[in-house]
Amino acid sequence: MTTVRDVLRVVRLFAEVAVVAALLWSWWWRPSTGFAANGDFFWDPRSIEGSITGTASYLVVASAAGFLTGAVVAVRHLARPWVALGATGLAAAAAGVLTGWIGHLLGPEDPVEVAARSADGSRVAIDLQVEGIGAYAAMPAAALSAVALVLLLWPRRGD
Numbered sequence: 646m647t648t649v650r651d652v653l654r655v656v657r658l659f660a661e662v663a664v665v666a667a668l669l670w671s672w673w674w675r676p677s678t679g680f681a682a683n684g685d686f687f688w689d690p691r692s693i694e695g696s697i698t699g700t701a702s703y704l705v706v707a708s709a710a711g712f713l714t715g716a717v718v719a720v721r722h723l724a725r726p727w728v729a730l731g732a733t734g735l736a737a738a739a740a741g742v743l744t745g746w747i748g749h750l751l752g753p754e755d756p757v758e759v760a761a762r763s764a765d766g767s768r769v770a771i772d773l774q775v776e777g778i779g780a781y782a783a784m785p786a787a788a789l790s791a792v793a794l795v796l797l798l799w800p801r802r803g804d
Contacts, residue, residue, distance in 0.1 A: 651725070652732040655718050659736035659788075660743060666710040666784075667747035674702045676753055676770040679760070686760035686769055699752075700776045707744055707784040711737050715788030719795035726796050733788050741784035745775040 675698070679688045715733050722729035752773025753759075759769045775781065 648725075648728060651722065651728050652736075655729075655732035656736040656739070658718065659714055659733075659740035662710050662714045663740035663743040663784075664747060666706050666740075666744045667751060670703055670706045670744065670748045671751035671773055673706065674699055674748075674752070674773055676773065678768050678770050679756055681760035681763035681767045681769050682765050684761045686756045699771075699773050700780050703745060703748065703775050704780055704783045707741055707780075708787040710744070711741070711784035711787035712791045714740075715791030716795055718788075719792040720799065723796070723799060723801065726792075729792050729796070730789065733792050734785055737785035737788035738781075741781045744784065745781060749774050 677689070677698075679686050681687075715737065718733050719726075719729045722732075749772065753770040754772060756769045756771050760767075763769060
């Protein structure tokens with residue numbers, strides 16, 4: 646029963662970190678813009694890197710959040726390393742997706758929908774999103790790396 650409780654605590658910790666990471670990600674990111682013309686959205690060629698910076702900033706925030714949280718979980722579960730590894734792997738994967746979803750909700754609306762109802766020539770910000778499914782591996786990879794480092798390098802009592 647305590648194992649289930651420990652896993653649920655790890656899941657809750659990662660969920661809380663995911664919310665904070667999403668807030669940090671949406672605050673840090675600066676949207677690129679395009680413009681509306683005839684109800685369609687067109688990229689501003691000088692601003693096209695914004696779609697890249699959304700994913701890049703997600704990678705930085707998710708990796709840092711995952712690494713720090715994984716280290717905390719590993720230190721708290723030194724006596725039961727398999728609980729730390731298993732719970733961290735599952736919880737960090739879910740937290741990475743949760744971070745992306747909440748960050749997307751906090752960002753601007755879909756630019757195609759905004760352009761459809763905007764006047765011609767209006768500036769339209771792109772939405773905050775993670776491009777590609779591989780980016781969602783950042784948080785669990787960083788968290789599991791931290792768990793492994795702590796379990797390998799942390800001095801144990803009696804050794």
